[in-house]
Amino acid sequence: MKIVFMGTPDFAVPCLRTLAESGHEIAAVFTQPDKPKGRGYKLIPTPVKAAAEEYGIPVYQPLSLRKGDDAEEAMKTLRDIAPExxxxTAYGQILPKEVLELPKHGCVNIHASLLPKYRGAAPINWVILNGEKETGVTSMQMSEGLDTGDMLIKKSTEIGENETYEELYARLSDxxxxxxxxxxxxxxSGDLHPEVQDDSLSCYSPMIRKEMSALDFSKSAADIHNTIRGVTGFAMLEGKRLKVFRSELSDKKYPNAENGAVVDTKSFAVKCGDGGAVIFREVQPEGKKRMNTEDFLRGKKLTEGEILS
Structure with a gap:
């Protein structure tokens, strides 16, 4: 088959590599425009563009597929290619009806959730934030709605109790x-069996906002743990910002301690709103590097009862 691939972040790279090594003709890759990064604001190619260049696949980077000169030129390019x-996969643009209807076999999307649950932009974060025990990947026939097309193939996986967004992201990418x-x-082979999504079972996973990382110790230990796993947490310790990348739930209860209090100075356990505690395992003090808690505690003496806000 003649195939066009559309994707942008590193999550999409395994899908591109699968296609490039499948024996099919990958006629073009569409990805988002390069973005400036670093002190010199040097333009950095998207991970998908870098991978496409490894395989010598032509790359197109229109600002939009829906309006303007870029959209018209992109549509002409797609018509000339005439993909089947x-x-x-995680392209970052909404495809217009004209693109959806162009290929013989339509447009197939690879989505990082077990549809119809967790439609939208940030399904991997939200399954962790909501304490889900299982997730997966679904391929679907794309329609004009947001992740509403018929489901094609699903594959599921359990989510580890302490698994972080970064770890789950890598696994679901593969x-x-x-x-x-x-x-x-x-x-x-003509052996597809599309399944219509039950909209009554759907839920939406909106974009992640920075303020969601703030740790509110009036919440349960499980909620704090899931925030750290899902979006990386932060709290204030002695007036300085402390990022928390990894945590575990304590098996002890501290009913008499204040919320946000350090209740174990050796393990860096902090009391939460339900009387439980969360143990910080990997942190980054303000102005310093990310480190495991053991290294942090070698240079920082905690006081039992001091409060994180």
Missing amino acids: LIVV MGGEVLAETIKAIE
Whole structure:
């Protein structure tokens, strides 16, 4: 098949590699424009663009597929290529109806959740924030709605009790490539069995906001733990910002301690609103590097009862 791939972040790279090594003709890659980074604001290619260049695949980076000169030029390019299939993984743009209807086999999206749950932009964060025990990857036939198309192939996985967003992101990224390979094989063999999504079972995963990382110690230990795992937490310790990247739940209860109080100076356990405690395992003090708690405590003496806000 002649295929066009659309994707942008490193999450999408395993899917592109799956296609590039599948024997199919990958006629083009569409990705978001390069963005300036660092002190010199040097333009950095997207991870998908960098991977496409490894394989010598032509890359297009329109600002929009829906309006303006860029959209018209992109549409002309797609018509000239005449792909039989378009594969989309975390592209970052909404495809217009004209693009969705162009390929013979339509447009297939690889989405990092078990649809219809967690439609939207940040499903990996939200399954952790909500304390889900299971998630996965779904391929779907794209429609004009937001992640509402017919489901094609699903693959599920358990979420570890202490697994972080970064760890789950990497696992689901690889799983996306596996689901895509199965989907392509089923398209070729004519063995696809699309399943309509039950909208009554759906939920939405909106974009993550920076303020969501603030740790509110009046909440339960599980909520604090899930915030740290899902978006990276932060609190104020002695007037300075402390980021928390990894944590565990304590098996002890501290009913008489104040919320936010350090209740164990050796493990860095902090009391939460339900009487439980969360143990910080990896932190980054303001102005310093990310480190495990053991290294942090070698240079910082905590006082039992001191409060994190």
